[in-house]
Amino acid sequence: MKTFQKAAFAFLLTLLVSGFSGYQVGDPTEPTVLEQLDIAPVWAGHPVGFALLTSAPHQYVAYYDADRQMTVAHRQLGQKKWDYQKLPTRVGWDSHNYIAMALDKAGHLHLSGNMHSDSLKYFYATKPHDIHSIRRMPSMTGKAEAKTTYPEFFTAPSGDLVFAYRDGSSGSGNQIYNTYDIKQKSWRRLLDTPFTDGEGLMNAYLRGPMVGPDGFYHIVWVWRDTPDASTNHDLCYARSKDLLHWEKSDGSPLRLPIKLASAEIVDPVPAKGGIINGNTVLGFDAQKRPVITYHKYDQQGNIQIYNARREASGWKIKQATDWTHRWEFGGGGTIEFEVGVHPVQVGKSGDLTMAYRSKGAGNGLLVLDPVQLKVTEKRPYPALVPTRLQNPESSFPGMQVSFREDGGKSPVKGTHYVLRWETLGRNRDRPRQGPLPEASSLRLYxxxx
Incomplete structure (x- = not known):
């Protein structure tokens, strides 16, 4: 898959691990399972993101085991036996505490996770492709690492590893980028300043950077004033060729850190206007123009999906749905999403397609006219995984199926790997009382x- 197509595919599978139980997508040509491997029993009391990374001939999985302990499994492709290494950290009840994992150019494994406004938890394998050499490191740079959240690894144009995280808390935090010097085996700041600055009044929830078909790195984000999810506002955009120099969509430079007053605002959605972090996604049309998909309330107060495309005259915004229901969200903690949006992609006929999920309106795939962005057709969405994998095997009440797409690449053309496990749904990061389900089976397909 191309970089942006793979990101879109991974995001849709992420919907399945974000509280969207019973996600059904139907198509006569279902995908076929070529291989199925059990990995280990895993914690099922609440959902939290795992990680899968394929780099032939190696494959790695990072997860929380039945006792909630972070664990790494490794195998050689073609082998059915896994090797395991437990790490010295256990997850509580917070669904923010997912695991991020990456390999550097020398084959050393890097991991981070189990933190929500906590001190940085970062692990490093001192030997290439050796999970038993993984050690917890005391720091990366030693600066702004006391209240970290949302770890992410990605690759710079140079091929060097980059690590992103939020320093601070919801409503008051900054986005930080570090880069890894493979010769010195040390981290330093990629940028001399935070990428965004909420000035103590807000923080940015970013999606990206992701490499688009135009060769730029693209980022979209919303600002949020407090831990209350309803206080998201102002959809924004930036792009860069090198991750160092950033600009608006018209090519004018952006000075870092980006603040609300200096940001390129695509849609000035107000707080409590129906926009939320996590549902602002980026796709591209056939002319390689960015298209941002998101939702907000219409004039009647109903939740609607919108697409914003950068055209010659600026951002053109077009409503994609005509729903008659409202998703009233708010409060703190990890919430159950009643709407999910998928990035726009170019269809085989040249039209644009956009998948969505709605508790109030069902699931589907919208076909958009490539010129006007008007909806011309609604279809069922092709299955990403076989139907039999979408339904829980457990009979415990409230169980949901979670999936995680591969952060690497299958060496077999036309195939991909995915993790599957089952958990109870989100509970706003609070402990559950009463009986809990038994550990579920983490499987690789x-x-x-």
């Missing part, structure tokens, strides 16, 4: 697309 190789699927023909």
């Amino acid at each position: 190789q699927i023909r697309e």
